[in-house]
């Protein structure tokens with residue numbers, strides 16, 4: 001990573017790429033945005049992309065591709081069976097992770113479906129640092145349950161802990177004893193940990209936690225979807241990794257796992273997924289699930305062109321100049337907002353900047369979805385689309401009562417290589433305005449609540465006319481066109 005310093009001694013993240021293809025953006029006036037939010041049932045997943053100025057919903061499938069990726073897409077080997085593109089991708093993954101058996105799947109949750117279908121039986125437990133929504137949904141769908149073993153401090157929004165995604169090893173030992181190794185389908189480590197703020201896991205903790213599991217005969221699984229951000233933090237925050245190359249750190253992490261899966265909508269800057277299986281017998285025992293759910297074993301539901309692009313993307317993910325961009329922009333955004341007094345998840349992680357909604361709108365009870373309300377308010381006042389990561393993203397308990405999330409976050413995802421620094425400045429400016437008007441934000445309630453993954457398709461309404469009043473205040477300060 002070139003250490004480019006500014007003459008005026010300012011710490012400014014610098015783009016290490018230049019823009020060659022652009023997409024025009026437009027900003028609807030505030031009254032239009034209010035109308036669109038109402039039409040979307042106060043659910044940012046239901047907004048149309050054309051009505052959004054800054055789409056910070058996710059980093060999934062929306063990372064910018066490089067010139068090398070685009071040119072690779074022009075040379076695919078299209079075939080139902082035996083595509084050379086697949087073998088190229090498999091070889092690249094073997095080179096990086098040291099595992100040669102690869103099951104392709106159309107995206108990360110498809111990998112999770114295959115893993116859960118193969119390993120989870122009713123009553124089984126899956127131990128993990130922290131869950132991801134789709135991973136958990138597949139496990140519980142099959143009658144399993146998850147045990148989250150992240151350290152208590154990992155769940156504190158304000159912290160200086162460099163690796164908040166680390167597993168608490170005492171909790172792990174206790175859990176294995178209570179559940180018994182036989183009942184544990186597998187251990188899943190997510191690097192980095194999405195729902196607690198893109199927080200990384202240390203190599204040291206990975207080694208210790210997987211050793212405990214393996215000594216008890218428990219299968220170890222790495223969710224590497226957010227690995228590239230994690231690698232940046234290993235390199236910059238973990239002493240042992242300081243002098244290692246990104247490839248060496250990757251291999252040191254990978255060596256601890258029987259299975260590695262990922263969403264290539266994140267890892268690899270494209271759209272797809274794959275499961276890498278170390279043991280040949282185990283690999284063959286999972287093989288039949290790919291043609292059943294995904295497609296033939298050499299494309300797994302993916303476009304061959306995307307597979308070409310991701311193969312190049314895997315190599316790019318091993319470059320510090322590439323993987324440092326996201327975390328540096330996120331840190332800039334978090335630092336700006338912290339300076340203003342906005343409650344943010346600290347230290348800044350990967351994936352995006354995370355606002356602590358529980359604190360930002362502390363007058364809204366969890367029963368009225370504080371993070372869900374804040375994310376809607378942010379669209380109304382800035383055309384910015386974030387994502388609720390709190391109680392709304394949870395599923396109800398079997399008895400119908402709410403399962404309150406341990407954190408109520410609004411995630412402002414930073415898709416890789418997409419936004420410029422002035423766009424990040426715009427976002428922090430609108431968040432600051434909203435923070436100064438936070439008392440105006442009210443709660444939400446469901447008008448249509450699906451049973452599974454309700455945050456995707458549910459519809460809500462405000463508990464009062466707060467969105468109209470908020471839009472009026474914004475109009476007063478910025479004019480009706482802004």
Ligand code: F0G
Pocket residue numbers: 057058059060107108109110132134190192194223225226263264265272273
């Ligand atoms: N694992 C992690 C850690 C993820 O962040 C995601 C997706 C998945 C698995 C599932 O992958 O979307 O390709 O099916 N996260 C996206 C997000 C959806 O917005 O955070 P997928």
